[in-house]
Amino acid sequence: MINVIGLGYIGLPTALMLSVSDNEVIGTDFNEKLVKTLQNGKLTFEENGLDQLFSEALKKGIEFSTEYVSTDKYIITVPTPYDKDNKKIDPSYVIQAVNSVLxxxxxxxxxxxxxxVSPGTIDKYVxxxxxxxxxxxGKTIHLIHAPERILPGNMIHELKFNSRTIGADSIEQGNKVKEIYKTFCESDIAVTxxxxxxxxxxxxxTYRDINIAFANELAxxxxxxxxxxxxxxxxxNMHPRVNILTPGPGVGGHCISVDPWFLVGDYPELTNIISTARHINDSMPDFVLKRLSEIMIENGITDRNKVGIYGLTYKQDVDDTRESPSLQLFDSMKKHLASPLKSYDPMIKDKIVENQIMSFDExxxxxxxxxxxxxxxxxxxNLDKISNKIIFDTQNIIPNGIKL
Ligand SMILES: NC(=O)c1ccc[n+]([C@@H]2O[C@H](COP(=O)([O-])OP(=O)(O)OC[C@H]3O[C@@H](n4cnc5c(N)ncnc54)[C@H](O)[C@@H]3O)[C@@H](O)[C@H]2O)c1
Incomplete structure (x- = not known):
């Protein structure tokens, strides 16, 4: 039986996938409300295809609990934020989960x-x-690191078809874990x-962050x-060896905007490009604000109530707002003592910021x-509904929108 610890954006789909692939699974989370919701047969976030996977896993007998279960296989998928002051990983959730397992x-x-986790975290803290x-x-307990690469919005497909990495102290234990992931993963699994x-x-x-920063600097x-x-x-990009990414309003989420800081925090003297890329991407919400004020002046608009922010999540078609460029933009406005502009996001069902409007028409x-x-x-x-507005299009998706 596998006990998956931490049932968030990564842990829940992983637990469900393991379950539908004929592994006996119990998912554990210390968030009682979240566990109750899952026990009541309801999902805790929106994701393409997750509904169906959830009902299949329920039929296979997956269970959810706030308790850790006594077994011999655990997968820990708890958060690993970074400490914003010293830029280093905050390993406290992992340490707490490991101790509960022990x-x-x-x-x-x-x-x-x-x-x-940042390189060396398992040696240093676990x-x-x-x-x-x-x-x-190495004798009665075996430590493994099996990081995840899935893309929110396409998680179910990528769980199946992305290649994976398994880090272990011995090839033998690494291969044992590879067999577990092989029950659902159809791609290569490297053991290292x-x-x-x-x-x-x-x-x-970090590679993704740097490449996005290059596009943003070009913008x-x-x-x-x-x-x-x-x-x-x-x-x-017509050059056969050039593939520049698309500029945008910034980088958010729990991964790309966080993980490069681990390296900056641990290797401050050696991370010039990485640190600069982070700063460029973090500067984009301010760049959007500056551009917005130019557009307002050009169009003779002085009333900020006439401006609305569409989209609060960190990427399209997901409901995750962690570190999102829009929230960064509002933080930046707050520093100048300005309340957030009116905003709307079709993926967000609860009010998370001041001045958020819950209906698109309103x-x-x-x-x-x-x-x-x-x-x-x-x-x-819904392009027809905004055809009579000035559109400042930071994503380059609206015909005739004003670009970054
Ligand atoms: N979200 C992504 O797209 C993504 C992709 C790849 C890797 N990751 C990594 O996966 C890890 C998890 O990320 P996430 O987005 O799923 O986080 P999340 O915040 O969505 O979920 C984590 C869950 O763990 C629970 N939790 C925390 N400590 C616990 C403990 N001691 N015992 C039981 N439950 C506990 C929380 O209540 C929460 O529900 C992070 O290290 C992240 O960097 C995330």
Whole structure:
């Protein structure tokens, strides 16, 4: 039986996938409300295809609990935020989960950490906890790091078809864990050592962050000298070895906007590009605000109540708002003692910011400018409703919108 610890955006789909692939699974989370919701047969977030996977897993007998279960296989998928002051990983959730496992696990346990961690975290913070316990590393308990690569919005497909990495102290234990993931993963699974698995996961997200920062810097240069960044990227990408990404209003989410900081915090003297890329991407919400004020002046609009922000999530068609560019934008406004502009997001069912409007039609009432921060399918399907507005399109999806 596998006990999946932490039933958030990663843990829940993973637990469901394991369950429908004929593994006996119990999912544990210390959030009572979340566990109750799942026990009542309701999902806790929206994701393409998750409904169906959930009902299949329920039929297979998956259970949810606030208790850790006594077994010999655990997958830990708890958060790994970073400390915003020193930029280092905050390993406290992982340490707490590991200690809770140690209280109940059986001899010969596979303790799999899926949470993204900075290189050396398992050596520095997890091994000492096990050494303090009655278990012996490599004999009665085996530590594994199996980071996750799935993309929110396409999680179910990617759980099946993405390749994976497993870091272990021995090939034998790594292969045992590979067999577990092989029950649902149809792609290659590399078995390597733990620090390589930690570092490779973090640099995958860092690579994405740097490439997005390059596109964002191009957007700034092109705006400064009146060039069309999208046309320029389109032309440059015709080169067979060039693939520039698309600029945007910033980078959010729990991964790309967080993990590169782990490296900056741990290797401050060696991370010039990584740190600069983070700062460029973090500067984009302010760039959007500056551009918005230019657009307001150009159109003779002085009343901020005539401006609305469309999209609060960090990417399209998901309901996750963590570190999102829109929330960063509102934070920036707050620093200048300004309350958030009117906003609307079709994916968000509860009010999370001041001035958030819950109906699209009501949001559009009296607006002159709509700032499109997120390219939800919803806006593409409702272009007729915004055709009489000035659209500041930070995502380059609206024909005739004003670009970044
Ligand atoms: N979200 C993504 O797209 C993504 C992709 C790849 C990797 N990751 C990594 O996966 C990990 C989990 O991320 P997430 O987005 O699923 O986080 P999340 O915040 O959505 O979910 C984490 C869950 O863990 C629970 N939890 C925390 N500590 C616990 C404990 N000690 N015992 C039981 N439950 C506990 C929380 O209540 C929460 O429900 C992170 O390390 C993240 O970096 C996330």
């Amino acid at each position: 209280e109940v696990c059986k001899e010969n346990t596979l303790l799999i950490i899926e949470s993204t 091994r000492p906890e096990i050494e303090k316990s009655n278990f012996e590393l 050592d733990i620090k390589t698995a930690e570092m490779s996961k973090v640099i995958e997200n 700034k240069i092109c705006r400064f000298d009146d060039m069309d960044v999208y046309e320029i990227i389109k032309v440059a 949001f559009l009432e009296d607006l002159d400018i709509v700032v499109v921060m997120v390219s939800h399918s919803h806006i593409k399907e």
